[in-house]
Amino acid sequence: MTNISPSPDRAQRRAAGKRLRDAVPRESHADWYPAENRDSLAVLRANDSGRLLELIPLRHERMRANPFAFLRGAAAVMAADLAGVPVPGIPVQACGDCHIGNFGVYRSAEGQTLFDINDFDETLWNVDFTIDVKRLAASVAVAALPQGEDRAHRAARASVRAYREHMRDLSHLSPLAIWHSRIDLDHEIGRLGDGDLCRRLLSDAASETADGLSYGDAPDLDPASFGADPSLWRIADKAPTVFHEGPNGLTEAVQEAAAALLAYPQSLQADRNLLALRYMQRDVAFKVVGIGSVGTVCAVGLYTDADGAPLFLQIKEARPSVLAQLALSPFFLACEGQRVIDGQRIMQAASDMFLGTAYSDASGRSYYVRQLKNKKLSAVAEIMSESGPKAYAQLCGTTLARAHARSGDAAMIAGYLGKGDAFDEAVAEFAMRYAWQTMADHDALKQAYQEPAEAA
Template sequence: MLADADGTAYASLRRRPVDRAERYALGKKLRARVPRKSLGDWAPPAGRPDPVQQIMDSHEGRVGRLVPIRVGRMVASPYGFLRGTAVVMAEDVARLPATGITPVICGDAHLGNFGFYASPERDLVIDLNDFDEAHPGGWEWDLRRLAASIWVAGRANSMSEEHCAEAVRTCVAAYREEVRFLADQPLLSRSFGRIDVDRLADESSAALRQEIVHAARRARHRTSDRAVPRFTTEVAGRRRIVEESPLITRVSEAEAELIGEALDEYLHTLAPHWRRVLGGYTIVDIAHKVVGVGSVGLRAYVALLEGSSADDVVFLQLKQARRSVLARYVHGESAWHAHQGQRVVEYQQALQTVSDPLLGLT
């Protein structure tokens, strides 16, 4: 079947993979085994794990004093709850009918994990921007989480059930059409395709186009130099990150030293050119910063670096990586990755058409 077609051929330039026509034929055969209508069915199975207990279990290993913040963000709204429950939805979607085609997926492809960011050429593009759970898995898993998040977000914004349903249908249709388009493209072309602001605006309605313009303008303002006045202050002639306890807190000198050592190790995971560029900067301050919903309680830091002058600054974000919530449904308790940071970096580069050149691990 198609799920087995991507074997050793992709590890050698001397062996031809399954050609396009045969892959189409294999894909059509899957429809008999997994009818498309079956992909829309769901009912709580007998013996389904208690979602509350799953969430409580996911708090193990987090910073205890921050867990109440995570819970507070989740109970604030149904959409907040959805954002923090990738572990619950992984259990649900992994039990549903699936084709068995398992590319690298985001693992947490809800609506809020798409956003604008700048490419190395400083163009503004939109793509996935969270890869904590990225892992090989069923493509259906990502699409189901995205569709569910659209419906829940619609309800949160007082949309009717009819409008929510239409939004989901539009999303799934666009997904289908894009996959169909990419299937006929040369292999390299697929990896260069991206959605920038201009393309997104051109393909949107007039009302949505205005929202895109506003969102893009805000995104362009989220740069290190613009963040300096808001997030830093000068103390005894030295720039420091402003504390906003419990969300932004200064780390101890001992912890800062360990993080500094980790950043030196990170430097050597960058491409040589970027290693030399970033190596011209010096750490001037480090703080712990609470981010997101699902990540609250994990260790996440922001480091302020200064370059050739006091105005030449860069913020680096460091984020703890844990085992993906998808892993147990793909390969059980066995280990595929010796380093979870390596998993996140590798799969982020696989999923994004344009990745941050300063993306690395330690």
């Protein structure tokens, strides 16, 4: 047997993380000021490149709704703002779009009600852990600002503190124990400091009806087609967000997605390929989702087995991550769809067994596929107003720490963060600065849409 030199132990790695404070002091994370030539709308326009032109107005309309909606759609803007900001250099699999609207409740295959990150379109390996922490804290601050600046600051700080404290707890565990850790709401009531919040989240978890058709984010079926013969079932059109046919190439996008879905089972491992092939594609419709994804090709496929048991699969275009400019070192990605599903499997406690990829030779688009079943928690403002922003922020911070510890060195991160609140305070101050900048960016987008009308 070949002798392998042991890697540094937990204490040595924690000490190495602590030494990183010399190069990048924890207090320095408060330092962020917009660049002199900063133009958030120019970044947005650049990020719109390659999207379906017919849907870009809808994307901007959704972003104009409020500052938090703007932040949700502006992952590219924040990535550009963080480019060049000093980081300690501890790599993790980053979520990339780590705002509080991308956390939610779902049920695992074993029936556990879990709270976790739910969106991985921008996920990327080899990104410093502070990037996700700052976006999370900034999103907390933006969402909580309507309740007062002081409350927003305390909530942002609470999210970072929860991250730091849970990372410290995880740093004492083995890699396998970290991998199996999860935020199981059935067992977390009270421990996270707000039993009412956990109960509310549990009540919002998606549940299936006896016929299996209550699927949360899944589209409705056309009543005229929903009869005894499942081969005739069709998805109901609900323009402008769910449709089979659209102008200027959108119909072709639906057809491309349907063809990619037919090829997708080839990307699955043998047992899951066998399971997927037990279902037959009955219908595919375009589905506009979220804010950041509007303008990309996204569709939902309706499948049934021979006896009419339904299955919904979502196929989404995978574009290059906005975090590419923030990677600690460059690396080659063969497939953007693979990047997304790899990131989800690494970060999420219990990933979807139907995760797979597809590719279109005609358009060059890369896709990923997942099951569309569990309801994503989207009423963030309502949750935060009823339970308080601090409690929800703590839950998200704890969850992000668990996700980062699966790929990153928990001991080194904990060593950098330390026992005190220096990092918490610094990132909270950054979050408030970024929240006010987001308010200004949101106003700029609204003004940009008002000017042509005024000029006319």
